[in-house]
Amino acid sequence: MAKQIVTDLNVKDKKVLMRVDFNVPMKDGKITNDNRIVAALPTIKYVLENGGKVIAFSHLGKVKTEEDLKTKSIKPAAERLSELLGQEVKFVPATRGAELEEAINNLKSGEIMMFENTRFEDLDGKKESKNDPELGKYWASLGDLFVNDAFGTAHRAHASNIGIAANIGEGKSAAGFLMEKEIKFIGEAVDSPVRPLVAILGGAKVSDKIGVIENLLVKADKVLVGGAMMFTFLRALGKNTGTSLVEEDKIELAKALLEKANGKLILPIDTVVAPKFDNDAPHMTVSIDEIPADQMGLDVGAATIELFSKEIAAAKTVVWNGPMGVFEMPNYAKGTIGVCEAIANLQGATTIIGGGDSAAAAMQLGYADKFTHISTGGGASLEYLEGKELPGVVSISDK
Structure with missing residues (x-):
């Protein structure tokens, strides 16, 4: 309406x-x-x-x-x-x-x-x-x-x-x-996108984005997952994740989402690990099959940035919400920077950032004007991506 x-x-x-x-x-x-x-x-x-x-x-x-x-x-x-x-x-x-x-x-x-x-x-x-x-x-x-x-x-x-x-x-x-711009860009990107539509989701918790992942698995052509929530999915695949953040109570859900995804959901292939949550801790990049038991993943690695960049390069519509790693620490910001650059350099595509940390990252890196639209509402854009009706929008008079 x-x-x-x-x-x-x-x-x-x-x-x-x-x-x-x-x-x-x-x-x-x-x-x-x-x-x-x-x-x-x-x-x-x-x-x-x-x-x-x-x-x-x-x-x-x-x-x-x-x-x-x-x-x-x-x-x-x-x-x-x-x-x-x-x-x-x-x-x-x-x-x-x-x-x-x-x-x-x-x-x-x-x-x-x-x-x-x-x-x-x-x-x-x-x-x-x-x-x-x-x-x-x-x-x-x-x-x-x-x-x-x-x-x-x-x-x-x-x-x-x-x-x-x-x-x-x-x-x-x-x-x-x-408000009109937000409704137009986010709504159209998800409901009637120019394809392929690639969605990139990051952040800490699967639980924060269950509805978004479920909706985008139906609407998008590919869903790339980074950030700490990748480790819950890796555990669902039976991989060792060391001391990385994992939502134990969401592993079964992650398994179900992976089955439902039918190959649409793409996970990182390497990660930057460190013994503790600290920018100055010694860190290294390892394959997702070789995460040491005493280390935690804090960013995606170079091979993942390359993999994600290839998927982004083929897209005509991109929606990005959430960082790929602990973006506020320089040693674990490379994944977010890499994804941001890949989207920013995309020609002839509609590119949308769904607010929050990813918007802050694009602005900090000086790429704000390279995106078609940067949402001003983190929580609102997430619920919109989830396919929910927003009370503030619904209450406005119809034409």
Whole structure:
């Protein structure tokens, strides 16, 4: 079902409630990465340039204590947004009440304001994250239209997304450009890809990605598995994995997935091992048949990078989610770098990163602009890859 996009709404002189995802990393009150703010700019600018009044809001982390109220204000994000837009973003340090209502009523066409971290409402009974009906209704009453551009929280049923959408009125909610892009790229890549479709999955646990693996074994032509979860699959094949991370209770499931895969699921053929989880520990590359009993695998080896690169080279659509090794340690980052380079150098293909660590890796390596799309929502993109309906998307008005 096609959803309304912001361009389907007449925003002129309207109070446009806009759910953005400014859940940005912060250190000592300073933003360390503003990618999510930058990603929201096209939608914000569109509404402002078309005479709308923007009331932006987002969550920031989890709020559980009074101390969180002091350290998790969204104000630094409002200040950064102001710099990026080149215009004032009025900030209201409240999530409800007279001050907020007055600021909204005083907003002129082409102006923007932002209110406080929506999770501040969680301090008293998780009102935001449990979609308190009264809160969703109240927030909806503050505006004329609702634009949801926060794909990163689309897999959650919160007051600030589905609560507002349910109360704003029929035909008055729409997806922002970022949300539209996420739905288009991830949805199309999995449901109607240009083939061959190659999916690359990494990360620590099979249990985190069971649904994704099952869905992609049906949809993809090849599924390449790296990261620590490869060892659960290797054990399922009866191989010794030394002291590598293995989910013992998932070995039978891994066996079943391998049988179901019918040759589609490709595992590493070598691994970089070390006696302990330490960048400076002595390490070496061994075949997956020769992992020493007292060593743990921390990355895929050079032969695997070559094997995976060949599979990637034949692809027309690539979806990547999860690192191939302990990417944050330089000695165990080569697998992730190798896969990233193989995808980045692919010509004439649609290449998508499903958020999280793989997105961070591509950005760190300077390859961000070489990918067709980098998702801003790790958890949401995983659930989308799993074939699940996302509440935040479902709640947007249909065209």
